[in-house]
Amino acid sequence: MRIHEYQAKEILSNFGIKIPMGGNAKNPEEAFDLAVELGGRCVVKAQVYSGGRGKAGGVKLVEKAEESKVEASRLIGSRLYTGQSGPNGLLVSSVLIEEPVNIAGEIYISILPNPETETHIVMLSNFGGVDIEELAEKSPEKIKRCEIDPVYGLMDYQARDLIYAAGIDIGKRKALFQVLSRMYEIYSKYYCSLIEINPLAITDIGDLVAADAKILFDDDALYKNNELLELRDILQEDPLESIAREHNISYVKLDGDVGCLVNGAGLAMATMDVTTSSGSGP
Structure with missing residues (x-):
């Protein structure tokens, strides 16, 4: 489940992260x-x-x-x-x-799951901003990563090592450590599938402020935090997907002409492959 930027920032603020x-x-x-x-x-x-x-x-x-x-x-x-x-x-x-933020520098920071290794990934870059996707494609070495064991969580030494590897200015490392720790606290408490601040602005007076933020929640874990359901905006969702969600049905609208009723991800992919190979579209 997605939420709006203003809602994500309210959550960040509740955990002590500065917002405009x-x-x-x-x-x-x-x-x-x-x-x-x-x-x-x-x-x-x-x-x-x-x-x-x-x-x-x-x-x-x-x-x-x-x-x-x-x-x-x-x-x-x-x-x-x-x-x-x-x-x-x-x-x-x-x-x-x-309020406008007087930005002197931009940091990218995110936490998300890695299904392949059954761990969480923290990503950090000293080159945040609107073109982070382009940076990831052309200069991936500028985005530093750290694998987090979900049993132990984010360890202090891992956060410090990641901040050092990203080349964060020494005067901002302590404050960034606090931001990173609080982001992981949110990520764990609400069973997020993504929490991202881009950019985490370094202001002209040296503060770290979340200028933009995104949080996604795991649908399967929403029952553990029912209050999050109040943040949902159904006007942002596909009408058919919204109706399906109300009836606990997993429905994804595609552009083809053949409906696929499937059970399991592997069977779903095989069914779509067969449909496509026959000249139709799922």
Whole structure:
């Protein structure tokens, strides 16, 4: 299950990780009020289940509170088309109004499971930002990794070694150690399938602030934290998949013309292969 950026940041804040001041607005009037509280100058960010929002026009820096109202009016109720949204785009139901962060440096940090080794992976880079995918493809050596045994969890020495290997400035290592430890605490408590901060901004005064964040939860473990279900936004989901979820059915909408009713991942893949080889599409 996915959640919005503002919800992910609220969770980070509850665990002591710094986030920009601001709040979520469901209409232009709320956006204006939040912008006034921030002094007028703010960032307006469309809240959808997708990355690449900035390149799609979903993130705007405005200088005055009135401009935030205009941007909120433009975004709320519209559909945002990104490289991850699919051809129909995603409905923008709210916008996050935040104070601008004066960024002097950017760090990428994430934790996710590794099914092949039955461990968790922590990834850290001193080169965070919007082009992290390109960095992973062209310069993977700049993203440092650490395998975590789920029995023992993230050990202090592993966190320190990873921070050192990533070349983090010595003056920021202690603060980053705290951020990493708290991220793993969230990851473990809520049975996350991903927790990511990109970028973890190094501000001009030396603070570490989560400028953007993403958290995904393992659907099979949601019963252990029922309060997370309240964070779900069904408007961001495919309608058919939402109906199936309500009936505890695993349903994935594909683009073909043949429906596949299967039991087990291996059988599902074999069925799709047979369907494709016969000239149809699953």
